[in-house]
Amino acid sequence: MDRCCQITTEKPTPPTQCPVCLQKGKSVQLITLKALLKPTALETIHPEMTYNFCTNASCDVVYFSGEQTFGKGMLKVSVFQKDDALDVPACYCFGWTRERLIQAVQENQHPIDHIREQVQANRCGCEVNNPQGACCLGNVTTFIRSLDKS
Structure with missing residues (x-):
């Protein structure tokens, strides 16, 4: 069977660097995003993805995974x-x-x-x-x- 027809169950490896500042992020549980994102941002999360926290003070990104980012204005609290x-x-x-x-x-x-x-x-x-x-x-x-x- 051709490899193109095989179904893979592996999750893609998430990036560990913030796509904006390129600083290495820290892994964060999905429950954190669910608790702290504003409703409009919460509606866009992908629960199957792994998210990271960007600690860079000068970067607007708080959470990132793949192509998706959540900035400071998308949270219910100040960071x-x-x-x-x-x-x-x-x-x-x-x-x-x-x-x-x-x-x-x-x-x-x-x-x-x-x-x-x-x-x-x-x-x-x-x-x-x-x-x-x-x-x-x-x-x-x-x-x-x-x-x-x-």
Whole structure:
């Protein structure tokens, strides 16, 4: 039988580089897109595809797969990595914005400890709250460290 007539069940290998900025993306679960895309964008996803998150702050693309991309304006929330406003969450599950983190550090509070306690108590929902689809502690830690350097 000719190969052209064979049915393949293999999924095409998704690109791992953002098609706009060419930076390597991080794989993200479909549930993250389903939770955070605006309805008009959600209607266009391909559930059989694998999607990646673009972490490049200067790139408008948030999610990509193959020829399809979803930009910042297609999400219900602002994206920490792509919006440096003080009111954007660094921790989406427990409401730790940059502004709140700055205030906590100035008052000698320990937001990282608070977030860790909540995570250990199995209260986080990063896969549906955080656009990167993963734990935010890295973002929080990096931001707090940047305060120490300024």
